[in-house]
């Protein structure tokens with residue numbers, strides 16, 4: 001059961017940082033395809049933002065995802081979260097993001113990735129230099145998913161220490177030893193089914209990030225638009241089991257997976273975690289699954 005004394009609720013994914021050997025080239029893709037206008041913050045850092053969506057693209061190793069940042073509702077909530085983490089003995093680090101006000105809280109998860117919580121600041125102007133057709137399509141940054149080799153320490157950190165609620169757990173299939181253990185955890189800190197998911201892989205790495213739309217027709221409009229750009233989804237459209245959302249996925253030039261989603265399930269704060277057997281239909285009720293390592 002989710003601890004309702006946590007100061008985390010509600011917290012909503014505001015942005016994440018992805019690294020690239022050429023962040024400006026990556027920013028051009030997000031400008032042209034996702035309708036996100038680039039703003040060069042420094043030689044090594046570009047802000048890409050459009051309506052409801054913003055990313056920091058930094059210079060670094062391709063596909064590296066150094067932090068995710070959740071926005072908190074108000075200063076009192078942030079102070080309560082800081083107090084709770086200090087009381088639990090969690091080291092608080094300097095915030096790495098210029099997109100939150102001073103005083104944001106940053107903590108390091110067992111894989112070394114930072115989770116940042118703060119009050120957002122707006123920077124630059126949205127969409128003026130981006131594709132106007134893409135900028136007009138709904139796509140609110142909604143969740144990120146990572147792979148890990150230490151699933152349960154991450155569950156403990158995000159759920160027990162930080163206070164995320166576990167929405168769903170997918171169990172390992174019969175081919176895995178031992179079957180029945182957790183394979184994927186989905187975490188929420190507001191009513192949407194997950195703003196973070198973590199699954200067991202062969203290494204700790206970024207897997208994908210996702211933009212939520214308003215309805216199924218938005219996926220049609222995105223696919224019509226992407227078709228005109230000669231960009232085909234490499235997975236989907238389909239419907240996930242956990243979260244019950246409609247989805248498709250494309251890749252950016254660095255190979256990062258981008259998901260466009262609709263109809264993501266909402267849950268109450270106290271709704272207990274559920275379990276799913278691992279199956280093709282769990283990953284995609286309509287078609288093929290995507291088995292990651």
Ligand SMILES: [Fe+2]
Nearest residue numbers: 145208210259
């Ligand atoms: Fe996803």
